Amino acid sequence: xxxxxxxxxxxxxxxxxxxxxxxxxxxxxxxxxxxxxxxxxxxxxxxxxxxxxxxxxxxxxxxxxxxxxxxxxxxxxxxxxxxxxxxxxxxxxxxxxxxxxxxxxxxxxxxxx
Amino acid sequence: xxxxxxxxxxxxxxxxxxxxxxxxxxxxxxxxxxxxxxxxxxxxxxxxxxxxxxxxxxxxxxxxxxxxxxxxxxxxxxxxxxxxxxxxxxxxxxxxxxxxxxxxxxxxxxxxxxxxxxxxxxxxxxxxxxxxxxxxxxxxxxxxxxxxxxxxxxxxxxxxxxxxxxxxxxxxxxxxxxxxxxxxxxxxxxxxxxxxxxxxxxxxxxxxxxxxxxxxxxxxxxxxxxxxxxxxxxxxxxxxxxxxx
Numbered sequence: 001x002x003x004x005x006x007x008x009x010x011x012x013x014x015x016x017x018x019x020x021x022x023x024x025x026x027x028x029x030x031x032x033x034x035x036x037x038x039x040x041x042x043x044x045x046x047x048x049x050x051x052x053x054x055x056x057x058x059x060x061x062x063x064x065x066x067x068x069x070x071x072x073x074x075x076x077x078x079x080x081x082x083x084x085x086x087x088x089x090x091x092x093x094x095x096x097x098x099x100x101x102x103x104x105x106x107x108x109x110x111x112x113x
Numbered sequence: 114x115x116x117x118x119x120x121x122x123x124x125x126x127x128x129x130x131x132x133x134x135x136x137x138x139x140x141x142x143x144x145x146x147x148x149x150x151x152x153x154x155x156x157x158x159x160x161x162x163x164x165x166x167x168x169x170x171x172x173x174x175x176x177x178x179x180x181x182x183x184x185x186x187x188x189x190x191x192x193x194x195x196x197x198x199x200x201x202x203x204x205x206x207x208x209x210x211x212x213x214x215x216x217x218x219x220x221x222x223x224x225x226x227x228x229x230x231x232x233x234x235x236x237x238x239x240x241x242x243x244x245x246x247x248x249x250x251x252x253x254x255x256x257x258x259x260x261x262x263x264x265x266x267x268x269x270x271x272x273x274x275x276x277x278x279x280x281x282x283x284x285x286x287x288x289x290x291x292x293x294x295x296x297x298x299x300x301x302x303x304x305x306x307x308x309x310x311x312x313x314x315x316x317x318x319x320x321x322x323x324x325x326x327x328x329x330x331x332x333x334x335x336x337x338x339x340x341x342x343x344x345x346x347x348x349x350x351x352x353x354x355x356x357x358x
Contacts, residue, residue, distance in 0.1 A: 009200035015201075021160060025350040029200035030342055032276030042150035046205050053242025054202035057195065059316065062164045063145045064196045065260040066188030067137075069168035069282060071174050071275025074182050078249060078276060085139030085243035086121055090283045091291075093236035094314055097257055098292055101337075102301040108220035 004053035011036045120309055125173065131180070137188020144170050148266045162286060197259035204260075208338045221309060225337060228313035229344045230256035233352055236280075241358070250358050254349045256280035259316040262342035263341070268350050288315020289322040305327040312337025 015035055016028025026033075040046055044055070072079070079086065130136045148163035148170070154253075175185055186193075207214075214221060234251045241244040252272035255263035260281045267277035292311050301307060308330035311319035320334030 005198060010199045011201045011330050013195045022331060025266075025269045026346045027200075027262060027269060028273045029197045030262055030263065030346045032197070033207075033339065035203045036201050036344070037207055038201060039296050040208040041211070045208065046194045051205065051234040054205040057199045057202045058206070061142075061199055062144065063167075064192055064199055065164050065166045065282070066141055066171065066186060067147060067186060067193040068196075068260065068264055068275055068278040069164065070171045070175065070185060070189065071182055072168065072279050073172045075276045075279065077272060078273070079279070082240065082243075082245045082249050085240040085249070086253075086280070086283075088243060089236045090241035090280065090348065092239060092288055094234050094257070094284050095247040095295060096235050096290060097228045097232035097314035098295055098310045098319070099299055100231045100302075102269050102296060103226050104227050105220055105224035105309045106303040106306035108223055109303065 001049065001053050004047070004050045007039075007050070008036070008054075010034075011039070131184055132187075134188040138191055139188070140174065140185075141167075141171065141189055141192055142187070144174075144209065147295045162289075165282060165286065167334075168282070169224055178180055187193030187206045196264075199263075200261045203342070204243045206335045207339045210332050214334065216334055217305065221336070222338070224306075224309055225313055225340055226344055226348070228310065229257070229341055229348060230352065232314060233345065234356070237352075237356060239356065247358055252276040253280050254353060257316065257346050258342050258345045259338050262346060266346050269352055270350060285315050287326060288319040292319045292322060293326070305333045308333025308335075313341045316341070343351065 011032035012029050012032075013032075015031030015033075019026050019028050019031050145163065148161075148166040151166060152158075152161045152163045171185070175182065180347050196250070197229065233254045233256075237255055240253055240309045241250050248271070250346050251270045252274075253265050254270065254272070255266040255277060258266065260278055262276050263281045264274040288311065291313065293308070295309070296302070297309050301310065304327045308320070308323055308329070311323045311330065312334035316335075316338050320331060320338060321336050324331030
């Protein structure tokens with residue numbers, strides 16, 4: 001478990017260093033994800049340890065969002081001041097994104113089953 | 114004198130605990146356990162989403178006890194820190210879907226980029242038209258992306274990451290509720306298309322809902338969560354500049 005976490009953190013670190021050094025506005029962990037994917041392709045799949053560790057992490061992903069979400073207590077004023085804009089934008093943009101992605105994918109992938 | 118001493122001692126313990134990380138960390142874990150229990154008891158009803166319930170309960174506790182978010186976050190940061198490695202960990206399910214992805218590469222990429230741009234641009238334009246200030250417009254741009262990546266994007270663009278976290282949650286809850294009726298109305302019956310749309314438009318919460326219907330949809334949803342994080346991280350800064358925000 002510790003070995004797997006170390007590897008995840010090393011990927012994240014290298015990703016962060018590259019993003020900063022190159023001045024890309026991409027979060028370090030996202031580049032770390034790409035590096036990890038390359039590593040998995042070279043290694044032809046995750047080790048059992050990596051499989052188990054990432055499964056545990058991803059199965060409890062929800063918990064990791066909580067502290068950031070609690071930050072809402074500092075944004076109550078902003079939310080209240082923009083309540084209408086947010087209440088309109090979230091549903092409409094979500095419906096549009098779901099519809100556009102689904103319809104395009106179904107149309108483009110129709111030949112292959 | 115015991116009745117005088119007791120509250121005083123308790124007060125000292127309270128002050129001591131408030132200054133360290135233990136309280137924030139433990140309360141986060143305890144509330145999460147309770148919310149996860151409620152979620153199981155209600156058989157994963159949409160309203161009992163454990164993330165939302167935990168945030169609501171913790172926010173209420175902070176407001177009632179007049180505890181600052183800063184004090185809470187001394188403990189909360191240890192949980193939040195794991196978001197980085199968890200984001201990197203998304204590479205493992207992506208690797209598992211690599212073969213499927215290769216077979217449908219062009220359709221996936223085209224649909225995903227279209228969905229990512231649609232989500233960001235429509236959300237930014239609507240809040241802007243309805244008078245929201247720049248930091249809200251920026252913060253809503255990555256709202257369809259999974260939280261760890263979305264918060265990173267918001268941070269880099271000069272938005273408010275915790276506001277983004279709230280937008281991401283709202284999007285996920287709404288998407289999870291409407292995805293199946295919407296697909297039915299638009300006659301989107303292809304499970305691959307449903308999964309890709311769910312993961313792109315409303316990340317893990319819609320994907321979790323679709324996974325109950327079909328494994329294929331779940332796999333494509335997982336793939337879309339990771340890919341959309343990447344695509345939006347690259348496109349959002351360009352879109353923000355292009356739209357002049």
